Amino acid sequence: MHRSRLIExxxxxxxGGISLKEQFELSKWLQENEDDRNLxxxxxxxxxxxxxxxxxxxxxxxxxxxxxxxxRSVHSEGGEAPAQPKQPRIFTWRRIIPLSVASVVLLCVxxxxxxxxxxxxxxxxxxxxxxxxxxxxRSKLTLPxxxxxxxxxxxxxxxxxxxxxxxRELTLIGEAYFDVAKDPGRPMIIKTATVTIKVLGTAFNVRxxxxxxxxxxxxxxxxxxxxxxxxxxxxxxxSPDEKLIVKNDTGLPEEIKTIHAEAGKLPEEITxxxxxxxxxxxxxxxxxxxxxxxxxxxxxEVADILSRWYGVNVVVQGDxxxxxxxxxxxxxxxxxxxxxxxxxxxxxxxYKMKNDTIFIAP
Numbered sequence: 001m002h003r004s005r006l007i008e009x010x011x012x013x014x015x016g017g018i019s020l021k022e023q024f025e026l027s028k029w030l031q032e033n034e035d036d037r038n039l040x041x042x043x044x045x046x047x048x049x050x051x052x053x054x055x056x057x058x059x060x061x062x063x064x065x066x067x068x069x070x071x072r073s074v075h076s077e078g079g080e081a082p083a084q085p086k087q088p089r090i091f092t093w094r095r096i097i098p099l100s101v102a103s104v105v106l107l108c109v110x111x112x113x114x115x116x117x118x119x120x121x122x123x124x125x126x127x128x129x130x131x132x133x134x135x136x137x138r139s140k141l142t143l144p145x146x147x148x149x150x151x152x153x154x155x156x157x158x159x160x161x162x163x164x165x166x167x168r169e170l171t172l173i174g175e176a177y178f179d180v181a182k183d184p185g186r187p188m189i190i191k192t193a194t195v196t197i198k199v200l201g202t203a204f205n206v207r208x209x210x211x212x213x214x215x216x217x218x219x220x221x222x223x224x225x226x227x228x229x230x231x232x233x234x235x236x237x238x239s240p241d242e243k244l245i246v247k248n249d250t251g252l253p254e255e256i257k258t259i260h261a262e263a264g265k266l267p268e269e270i271t272x273x274x275x276x277x278x279x280x281x282x283x284x285x286x287x288x289x290x291x292x293x294x295x296x297x298x299x300x301e302v303a304d305i306l307s308r309w310y311g312v313n314v315v316v317q318g319d320x321x322x323x324x325x326x327x328x329x330x331x332x333x334x335x336x337x338x339x340x341x342x343x344x345x346x347x348x349x350x351y352k353m354k355n356d357t358i359f360i361a362p
Contacts, residue, residue, distance in 0.1 A: 006036055023211045031315065129163075132156035133174075136311020138287070143170075146181035147188065150288045153308035154209070175207040177288045180222075194248050198225040204238075205285040210248075212304070218243040218275065218284040228270065236272060241282065245271040283330075292331040292339065298324045299347065303360065310336045313357040322349065322362055 009026040030037045133139050135154045142148050144164035149157065155174025163170065168188040180188050182201030190197040192208035194215040202222020208215040217226050219238040226244050228234040236244050247269045275282045286293045292309055294302055300323045303314035316323055325347055331339050340351055340358065351360045 006039065010040055027211070031313070127161040128158055129161070130156060130158050134311065135308050138290075145183060145186075145188075148179040150177040152176065152287055153311070172206060172208055174209055175205070175287070177203070177205045177285050179203045194229055194246050195244075196227045196229060198227070199223075205282075207284070209304075212248065212301075214245050214247055216243060216245045216284065218282055220281055220285060234270065236270075238272075241275050241277065243273050243275050243282075243284065245273070286330070290333060292334070294327045294329050296326045296328055298326055299349075299360070300324075302327050302343070306336070306339070306358070311356075312336065315357060315359050317359060317361045318349070319362075 006026075006029065009022055012022060030040055131139070131141055131151065133151045133153055133155050137153055139151045140148065141151070143159070145168055146164075147168075151157065152175035155172070155176060157170050157172050157176060159170035160167075168183065168186050169191070170189070171191045173192070178188075178190070178199070180199050180201050180203070184200055188199050190199070190206065192206065192215055193210060194208065195217065197204075197206065197217060199222070202224055203220040204222070204224055205218045205220070206216070207218075217224065217238065219240055219242050221240050224238050226236045226238060226246075228246055238244055275284070277283065279286070281288070283293045283295055287309075292305070294305065297305070300316055303316050306312070307314045327343060327346060329342065329346070331342070336358075337353075343349075344351060349360055349362060351358055353359075
């Protein structure tokens, strides 16, 4: 992969504009190339330094060093001298979406940023707000209208400055639990890549990770209307304890489809089911209580959940039968090692930890 392509994919991921196919391309490349994993880490560091709280002189010096490392990496392929970014003029545009601004900078460095530059200027006018979590972290926030949102790891919501005033529209990437404040005149609209959810006042969970095979909406109380984006005529009204599962875009990599097919879990395009719960909230939302839940999920899917929950990389080695083997369990406030030991006993596999990566093997 050319370095400019890597920077483009990293920038698209930060801006929330990466497709399922591009996400798989990026993940596969980083898994196989340690040097580029370091570059991705430097990009994450830069984003954190630019958009965290007020920084000290030492922090700013570290930020400048991160810029230098990234610039050297970008230009190493073409033999060009690293250009010094005009950071004060770029990063003082605080009204632009922070992630999009930095993405524009990176894409322009790579020489492929014209379209994103124009997009960021349009988004600047909308004065968007972005709240997100990293892998291994979860967060709770209250929106301007009084609605409460719990964000699972590696998730992000985006909403405009008019949220709670003129409208209540937001975009979700990842997983979130919503407890929506009632406002009959202004229903909340939650947009994901696959479905759009309309709600007045209720509690529900939405799981919409771009690299997973489905988007799932699970209703706890109240009512929600779920529309399928690519088939506008399809709209479903959910009652409490109902779950709507919609298959994501067909651009999902064939490798992931194969794993789910082997597990017998390649879903129908749209499935509406009644869930069984033994608590006040269903298993799909137990993560809000810091409970890690697996419900008949193949090992590769379990690996993705562990990666987001603990902030590590989990690599499954072995044949398709091993990857398709299903696991069920609930873990509350347990260490990664404790969870891995339990899964090892149940699955009969071996594993080893190296730095922040876990390798699972037959």
